[in-house]
Amino acid sequence: MTTSKHDPVQTSSVFVALVGRPNVGKSSLTNHLVGEKVAIVTQKPQTTRNRIMGIVTKGPVQYVFMDTPGIHKPRNKLDARMTQTASASLADVDVTLMLFEPAGPFTESELKMVEALKKAGPSIGIINKVDLLTDFATLEARKRQIEELGVFEKVLAISARDGTGCEELFPLLAAYGSEGPHYFDDDAYTDLPEKELVAELVREKALLFLREEVPHGIAVVVDSFKERPDKNLIDITVDIVCEKKSHKGMIIGKGGQMLKRIATAARLDCEEMLGTKVNLQCWVKVREDWRDNERQLDNLGFAKP
Numbered sequence: 001m002t003t004s005k006h007d008p009v010q011t012s013s014v015f016v017a018l019v020g021r022p023n024v025g026k027s028s029l030t031n032h033l034v035g036e037k038v039a040i041v042t043q044k045p046q047t048t049r050n051r052i053m054g055i056v057t058k059g060p061v062q063y064v065f066m067d068t069p070g071i072h073k074p075r076n077k078l079d080a081r082m083t084q085t086a087s088a089s090l091a092d093v094d095v096t097l098m099l100f101e102p103a104g105p106f107t108e109s110e111l112k113m114v115e116a117l118k119k120a121g122p123s124i125g126i127i128n129k130v131d132l133l134t135d136f137a138t139l140e141a142r143k144r145q146i147e148e149l150g151v152f153e154k155v156l157a158i159s160a161r162d163g164t165g166c167e168e169l170f171p172l173l174a175a176y177g178s179e180g181p182h183y184f185d186d187d188a189y190t191d192l193p194e195k196e197l198v199a200e201l202v203r204e205k206a207l208l209f210l211r212e213e214v215p216h217g218i219a220v221v222v223d224s225f226k227e228r229p230d231k232n233l234i235d236i237t238v239d240i241v242c243e244k245k246s247h248k249g250m251i252i253g254k255g256g257q258m259l260k261r262i263a264t265a266a267r268l269d270c271e272e273m274l275g276t277k278v279n280l281q282c283w284v285k286v287r288e289d290w291r292d293n294e295r296q297l298d299n300l301g302f303a304k305p
């Protein structure tokens, strides 16, 4: 077949999974690469619960990043679904980035993931948070340790926080793509509907402000989302679901202070994301031990193993 100068540029797509232990920086890296906040980030492990796509199109190449829940030993049915979600992602992508902390021993779950990668497609080892390292020798030793796992085509060092080494990932990843039309609009940045993004932002604030075991037992669902076009305003009602009556009191706080703090911070983020004024109402509901209840997990929209 001959091509003329009028032929469109050949487009391609590359699907990339980001996996790794909780808190290693998968969502931070996804956001950095996409240039938008598609996934919430907190200093607490097990922030991400579902697979979230971050999409970025650079010229002819569309990159689809799949941020996944951190892999850890399941302690309840929700954990089991989260771990499954991460493992299942390996099958759907062209290449996997497995993120590692810059120091410390590998966890049992990390080593299991490495075994799973041996049976999956190509993968690249990523040492994240190199901004925390001060000497080159430590980094080199870490690189060797990860290379010795014997599965990664390359091992690279980055910082999702300050951007070190991140831009360089694009040409590297493009090489794993395949030619064809883009799967998403070129200006799309996530597959997550606005409603879900709102729910995640509320959960992020709950994770940030609440202490101990309470925040991990929280799920957020948007109950209603109505635009008032004439007023440039969106009315949103969300339910903050918790698993114990005693937690409800802590989420509401003295005189409603805590709930107000969560709602105000979430509203500001929602307004920035949606580009309109938002009227956000938050209600707290108890669903006893929902994290261990398959039906509740289905109702709350968690992917089934």
Ligand SMILES: Nc1nc2c(ncn2[C@@H]2O[C@H](COP(=O)(O)OP(=O)(O)OP(=O)(O)O)[C@@H](O)[C@H]2O)c(=O)[nH]1
Pocket (backbone or CB within 6 Å): 020, 021, 022, 023, 024, 025, 026, 027, 028, 029, 040, 041, 042, 043, 044, 045, 046, 047, 048, 049, 068, 069, 070, 071, 128, 129, 130, 131, 132, 158, 159, 160, 161, 162
């Ligand atoms: N110093 C430093 N901190 C980072 C870096 N990347 C992420 N962090 C921090 O690490 C914490 C966890 O980041 P996340 O992006 O939420 O981690 P995650 O892997 O998505 O975590 P889960 O969703 O719980 O599995 C946050 O406090 C981030 O600010 C980095 O490059 N350097």
Ligand SMILES: [Mg+2]
Pocket (backbone or CB within 6 Å): 026, 027, 028, 039, 040, 047, 048, 067, 068, 069, 070
């Ligand atoms: Mg995450």
